[in-house]
Amino acid sequence: MRKKVLLKDIVKAVNGKVLHQGDCDYVRWVVSSGLMSDVLTTVEEEILLLSSLTTTQVVRTADMVGAHAILLACGKPISPDTVALAADLDITIISCEMPVFETGHYLSSLFFEE
Amino acid sequence: MPHRFPLLSEESSDKTPSLTMEIIFRLKVKDAMMTNLRTANKKDTFRVIQKVMRNNDISGVPILEDNRLVGMVSVSDIINALDRGYVEESVEPYMTKQLIVLEDDMPLSFAVSYYNKYPYRRFPVINKNKEFVGVLTTKDVLSTILNEMNNEITLLESQIFHDKVELPNQIIKEYIIKQFDFENAGHASFRLKKLLKEKEVSRKIIRRASVAAYEMEINVAIHSNGGKISFILEENSITIITKDTGPGIKDVAQVIEEGYSTANDWIRSLGFGAGMGIPNTKRVSDEFKIESEMGKGTTVKSVIFLEDTDEGE
Numbered sequence A: 001m002r003k004k005v006l007l008k009d010i011v012k013a014v015n016g017k018v019l020h021q022g023d024c025d026y027v028r029w030v031v032s033s034g035l036m037s038d039v040l041t042t043v044e045e046e047i048l049l050l051s052s053l054t055t056t057q058v059v060r061t062a063d064m065v066g067a068h069a070i071l072l073a074c075g076k077p078i079s080p081d082t083v084a085l086a087a088d089l090d091i092t093i094i095s096c097e098m099p100v101f102e103t104g105h106y107l108s109s110l111f112f113e114e
Numbered sequence B: 001m002p003h004r005f006p007l008l009s010e011e012s013s014d015k016t017p018s019l020t021m022e023i024i025f026r027l028k029v030k031d032a033m034m035t036n037l038r039t040a041n042k043k044d045t046f047r048v049i050q051k052v053m054r055n056n057d058i059s060g061v062p063i064l065e066d067n068r069l070v071g072m073v074s075v076s077d078i079i080n081a082l083d084r085g086y087v088e089e090s091v092e093p094y095m096t097k098q099l100i101v102l103e104d105d106m107p108l109s110f111a112v113s114y115y116n117k118y119p120y121r122r123f124p125v126i127n128k129n130k131e132f133v134g135v136l137t138t139k140d141v142l143s144t145i146l147n148e149m150n151n152e153i154t155l156l157e158s159q160i161f162h163d164k165v166e167l168p169n170q171i172i173k174e175y176i177i178k179q180f181d182f183e184n185a186g187h188a189s190f191r192l193k194k195l196l197k198e199k200e201v202s203r204k205i206i207r208r209a210s211v212a213a214y215e216m217e218i219n220v221a222i223h224s225n226g227g228k229i230s231f232i233l234e235e236n237s238i239t240i241i242t243k244d245t246g247p248g249i250k251d252v253a254q255v256i257e258e259g260y261s262t263a264n265d266w267i268r269s270l271g272f273g274a275g276m277g278i279p280n281t282k283r284v285s286d287e288f289k290i291e292s293e294m295g296k297g298t299t300v301k302s303v304i305f306l307e308d309t310d311e312g313e
């Protein structure tokens, strides 16, 4: 089983902002894609969905795969609808300024270091 | 006259159902106005016009000159003329000349706002060339809106299953999916997920059913003219069906291939259109069927057995 990575460590690593704090405080995997169908093919559980899209459908997709958290990169403006839906579904939603690949770089050190 | 879209009234408009708003924005003044009306000439006397009113059972007569509207004579003008003794005179000096008019191409919402703004119950209507073309009364507006709502509701009702009788040990849920409704797309799948959780279906099955339902729901929203999604939960299986009203799929074999998509850039920018939706759905389903007829619509059916088998993932 992959190790647990705490969301608060993720927030620190990417200099993120928590827009809604959900029930779960850790993840084991990161799934990143700009295509929702890609995300829907994953079989992993307890994931962090990393995306540069900020629509409500990102939150819907995260919910369908039972994601614990969503990290919206690129510092794009995030509509209140997106945050409200995440709050409704009680999924943690975090935003950060860095682009997706850079965010991924900082995350990988958290997931792979011993 | 400004051609902006006015609101009905500041506070009421966001509480008005969107269908109603859509109808009064979509309908034009010319769709509701009365045409072929009796008109008169400015040289006609009040007496002549009074007869026109009585014989045609109307309460206002437009006064024209070369198809141009130059005035209006109402019942109260006639009463004044009788009262003050100029009923045998021509209407020209007395008729109402400062007229508030509507244009035939304006949305009906504009007319509705006029009724809020002015004390009149009837407005003359002119076309782009400033020619008189009709009259719009509150009665016309009401009956036109009612008629249109009736049509819309009939349409909505026709989209709902009629044989929605649940057998014992069966739960059926149905949701309407509107075209391009990105705001609500996914809501039905969320309800399914919740239902399956309540019924203590295993996590793995819930995930497969959620993925199938969501991909199917999104497809109806982005590729069809709109339709509905139904969930049939039985003792051993969950069946998900989407049915839409067109445009249909030309080659069903093609859309089952991974990577085939007709989605445009706009849809791609929203994170859809990878051409993986149908293959994804098929992969998580124990049974999968897609039927389509061009011009008629598409029906997609996915069945997932509740007992975890090795099939579908």
Ligand SMILES: Nc1ncnc2c1ncn2[C@@H]1O[C@H](COP(=O)(O)OP(=O)(O)O)[C@@H](O)[C@H]1O
Pocket (backbone or CB within 6 Å): A037, B215, B219, B220, B223, B224, B244, B246, B247, B248, B249, B255, B260, B261, B262, B263, B272, B273, B274, B275, B276, B277, B278, B279, B298
């Ligand atoms: N309900 C539908 N009505 C018409 N065409 C559809 C419908 N569902 C799917 N399609 C067609 O099938 C293609 C493949 O669908 P899908 O595998 O879900 O990929 P995507 O939605 O990413 O394009 C779509 O691009 C579209 O052309």
Ligand SMILES: [Mg+2]
Pocket (backbone or CB within 6 Å): B215, B218, B219, B272, B273, B276, B277, B278
């Ligand atoms: Mg699709």
